[in-house]
Amino acid sequence: MSLLSPLFLLGLMGIALPIWLHRLQTHATEREKFSSIMFMEQSQQRIHIRRKLKYLVLMALRILFLLMLVLAFTRPVFFVAPQGLVSENTTHHVIVMDTSFSMREGNSFVQAQIEAEAILATMSPDDIASLYIASGSVETINPATADPAMIRASLSNLEPDVGRLDIGAMIASLDTLIESSQANFVIHFISDYQQSAQAVRFADMIPDVINGRPVNLEIHQVKIDNVPNWTLASIDVTGLQEIRVGVVNNSEDAQSAEKTFTLLVNDLEQQTLTQTVSVPAGGIAYITIDNVVFEDGDNRLDISMTPNDSLADDDRRHGVFDNSPPAPVILLSADPDSLASTYISTALETAPRGYEVELQNINDFDPRILERYPWIIIDDIGSVNEILAQELRIYVDGGGAILALAGERSAAQQTVPVGGQNISGGLGYSRNTAYSVQRVNSSHPVLGRSVGWNNLNISRVVPVEAGDNDNVLISLSNDIPFLLEQTIGLGRFLLLNTQLDKNWSDLPVKPLFVGFMAEAARHLSNEEQLVREQIVNSFLQLGQNGGASGQVYDPEGNRLLSLADTTQAQNILLDETGFYRISTLGGDVLVAVNPDPRESNLILMEAQALQNWQNMVANSAGALMVVDGEAVSVVDEEPVALEVWRVLLVLLAVIVLSESLLGNRYLRFNTGSS
């Protein structure tokens, strides 16, 4: 804020307040009444004048207080000559150690430590150094110091973690972490320089200015053994007693090797399988392990692959398999023997989660059992009578969910029961040309994984009109909604505007139908929000998966939430590999955490790319050039901008104290004679 700013000048008007108050105070001088002053004589020293002078000092203090306050808000800055630890020839060596997961490869990290020691050894007496580690985030280990011994002590205690490095994010973080200094920065980045760590935009990797100072970058690349890196990339349960393991070959050549796979289920060794695995360059091969016995509920799957390669830590993978019995879902139908019932039952029973479909005639349905089911299916919403519609609406309002299809009986209605959407009357026929899907909201969880909606042949639809509260997920060419969702209270109403019959559409015979039904089931039963397999440094959303008001335990069994956080925490950073346990009133839920697969890819940045990067940094800095590894400063020393608002605050405190003491003394003085 400028000193001529209207706000500053307005603040200065506050000075009028103490002046006005002191003017009143002068008039209100304390007097002591006496019977007669006929024998008294005027004092040589006019006490009330002196008192006024004292009050003027008090007034001056108060004016000064306001002045300081207003001035502090302007954040005044003084420019002073640079001084202190940093001299004109000082170079600030910013040593950044890559501690990401890939640095666990072979002796990469030992090489990095040696490289850092070498940098420290070349420091001149005027130089200073600071140490940072970069992985999933950047942390300061040692702030700027002229004592290399402190950096060496820290270096010896460092070790790589399981995070993933993003160089672009690292550069951005350094700008805020590196403390202000007048020295010339040289960033020594010691890393394996994986290609996967490279920022999406090359410009993000250019630290042109840090804290207003030009920057130079020195690249220190550790050597990686040129051996293929095998990685366990996935673990899936593909059958009742069958597990499929994905093995990735992170090298530029096809590889074939004999590997032994050991599977632990709930910490018990179940299967050991040795076989020759052949994987193309950068490809994946799947290994199937049979006769696996799972327990009910969540199962901890821990598979490892031997012999290990140079990056042994990605030869192990964690997974979670929910072996809970199939969740029951009720299918209400006016015609239980119809083909539609068969399509729905089959699709749901083959879904990964597995659902047990209970078929019921809608005319014999007792609504009182609705509470047993998290969601239900109605094969023709038009067959719902008025009484049942009311019960269903209460059910949805309380948190239930309905997947409804619209068929012949719906066409006879004026509004869609439960949903309330208008039906414009009659069936929409398209005898000559089928309706085509015009728009698909693929961001919706139900449609995120299914493709091929545009290839559907739809010949009949119920002319439903979407209301204001409806979210149309799929619309047809004539703007008739094909799939819409309505939120009613705490629940959802999903309407698929077709009958599962070949006369209506070919949806039930399309492959996407099974996927759609599985996703719809996950969505409507609220299971979709819990991802059982996460990568390191991702966040576990507690509020969304019902984990709130519970406790989260890390892979070592430590509690992660304080008592207050058990009801308030919205997410947890998963910064370790292994199994996190979320303990809630509804039972325990496991989440498996594995390293980011990109860290297993040991393909490195091209030497030319590294050179270009270094050159671009040097060019953007402009003022620094590297000559034989030593930075030469050609930057004019600029005066340091010293903010004085802190000093003003101290002055404010002193003024307030003085004002209080002086004011208190005046109060005591006014008592007059004793």
Next chain:
Amino acid sequence: MIELGNTDNKNSPTRLLDPGVLSSLSNLELVAKSVVEGFVLGLHRSPKYGFSQEFVEYRPYTEGDDPRHIDWNVYSRTDKTFIKLFKGETNSHLMLLLDTSASMGFGNGNISKLKYGKYLAASLAYLSSRQHDAIGAMVFNNEIIEFRPPTSRSGTLHSVIHLLDKAEAVQGTSLEKPFTRFREHVKKRGLVAVISDFYCRPEDLQENVQPLSSHGQDVILFHMLDPGEMSPQIKESTLYEDMETGEAIEVSPVFMKQDYPARVKAHIASIQKAAQGMNADYVLLDTSQPLDRALHAYLTFREKRA
């Protein structure tokens, strides 16, 4: 002149006369009664002062005498009516002049000078009523606020005490107007007790009181001062405001400690000298001291002038 002195209030038989104790009594008549009765009780132990009425002789009852004074014992023996005559009986009257100027409201201790003056005036009125003196009162500042001519009618004491009781300290002091009017209204000779702090020039006092003496009035001046007026003690320079004029003046503690008491003493001496000059008795009263000194002085004065 009666010198000021300290009295051990706790051990003195006149403890009830202590102004601090009296101020706890809300009724001025009760105060007067307490003061006088306590004072009389003390007198019985004194060989010097005899207050009880001393029998002198009988004389035959004549028409116009108060029948209450007939000695019925003599009548029963002789069938003749005789009146008992006592030595202490006089036909004098007492006029109480109470200054109620604003300065009389000053008081650093328990009571103000005005309150002390009220106690004194009421006590004198009560004492006089016991001696069947006619009593009257005038309350004044620079004007006459209340005036009651002297009379011995029954109920006079109550009315005088009521008149005194409602007096308030306001306005300044000017003796000229009130005393001129007083002389116009009171022609009969008697005792005149002037109760004031006398913040006036001695010349003015003499000019206004002298005519009373010249007209045969026996005058006694009760000069009341608060201890805080005689030797005020301040630690720092203080701005004093005159209670009568509102004028303010700053004085130093050195002046108040060294010069001011001397000036007050000089003023007291000049008032006393003026009193002597007009053949009036003068009593200086410290408002922190008991009232018995004033009553002693009054009795001495009365006996001397009777």
